Amino acid sequence: xxxxxxxxxxxxxxxxxxxxxxxxxxxxxxxxxxxxxxxxxxxxxxxxxxxxxxxxxxxxxxxxxxxxxxxxxxxxxxxxxxxxxxxxxxxxxxxxxxxxxxxxxxxxxxxxxxxxxxxxxxxxxxxxxxxxxxxxxxxxxxxxxxxxxxxxxxxxxxxxxxxxxxxxxxxxxxxxxxxxxxxxxxxxxxxxxxxxxxxxxxxxxxxxxxxxxxxxxxxxxxxxxxxxxxxxxxxxxxxxxxxxxxxxxxxxxxxxxxxxxxxxxxxxxx
Numbered sequence: 042x043x044x045x046x047x048x049x050x051x052x053x054x055x056x057x058x059x060x061x062x063x064x065x066x067x068x069x070x071x072x073x074x075x076x077x078x079x080x081x082x083x084x085x086x087x088x089x090x091x092x093x094x095x096x097x098x099x100x101x102x103x104x105x106x107x108x109x110x111x112x113x114x115x116x117x118x119x120x121x122x123x124x125x126x127x128x129x130x131x132x133x134x135x136x137x138x139x140x141x142x143x144x145x146x147x148x149x150x151x152x153x154x155x156x157x158x159x160x161x162x163x164x165x166x167x168x169x170x171x172x173x174x175x176x177x178x179x180x181x182x183x184x185x186x187x188x189x190x191x192x193x194x195x196x197x198x199x200x201x202x203x204x205x206x207x208x209x210x211x212x213x214x215x216x217x218x219x220x221x222x223x224x225x226x227x228x229x230x231x232x233x234x235x236x237x238x239x240x241x242x243x244x245x246x247x248x249x250x251x252x253x254x255x256x257x258x259x260x261x262x263x264x265x266x267x268x269x270x271x272x273x274x275x276x277x278x279x280x281x282x283x284x285x286x287x288x289x290x291x292x293x294x295x296x297x298x299x300x301x302x303x304x305x306x307x308x309x310x311x
Contacts, residue, residue: 163291164293
């Protein structure tokens with residue numbers, strides 16, 4: 042029985058933990074909220090209270106890092122005044138704990154936002170070109186993890202995350218004069234995020250970067266009008282703003298290397 046530690050049992054991490062338990066793994070999970078500890082425990086996930094970089098009891102948390110695989114799933118806080126520095130400090134603290142533990146393998150949940158909107162098809166060999174502080178922080182962490190010699194990291198650059206109670210229609214419901222309506226979108230369903238992680242673990246694939254994104258790329262306008270209608274929400278309105286600024290994230294590598302087939306290939310059917 043492999044032990045899997047999930048650092049960040051939120052919308053993705055908690056569902057992933059439940060899935061891995063059913064697969065027979067022993068799962069340890071962290072949260073930043075005291076009130077969620079009991080929820081994790083009830084689900085069968087061994088709970089740990091870890092709030093990085095400073096609010097962590099190293100003695101109590103050491104068991105969390107005595108594990109086979111770490112799923113590193115702590116997105117940078119977009120509203121933090123110095124998100125790049127703060128997120129790197131969080132990861133540095135994780136590295137300190139990893140050196141005291143036994144982890145040899147890491148899955149890092151990254152984002153397709155690391156690619157710039159350069160009106161191109163983006164593959165894993167393309168150099169990141171982030172434009173926001175949060176995505177710049179992610180690129181710094183990606184590079185830092187790849188430089189570490191005492192463990193192997195596989196990076197999953199995930200598209201816009203939807204599924205479960207995260208209904209995409211809410212994102213733009215009722216908004217007016219939304220820009221870039223003709224741009225193709227890059228989305229992924231939570232079931233496919235979990236499915237790809239499952240294959241990484243089963244096939245023991247490390248030291249790789251994978252784009253995790255649905256096959257199809259409808260326009261922003263098409264997708265959000267369909268989603269608000271499906272959920273009975275007020276539809277957004279879009280500007281007629283000419284040529285879009287976009288990227289189309291290519292998912293061929295994850296399908297070829299892992300032989301993975303997306304359960305939800307078309308975001309219009311999310």
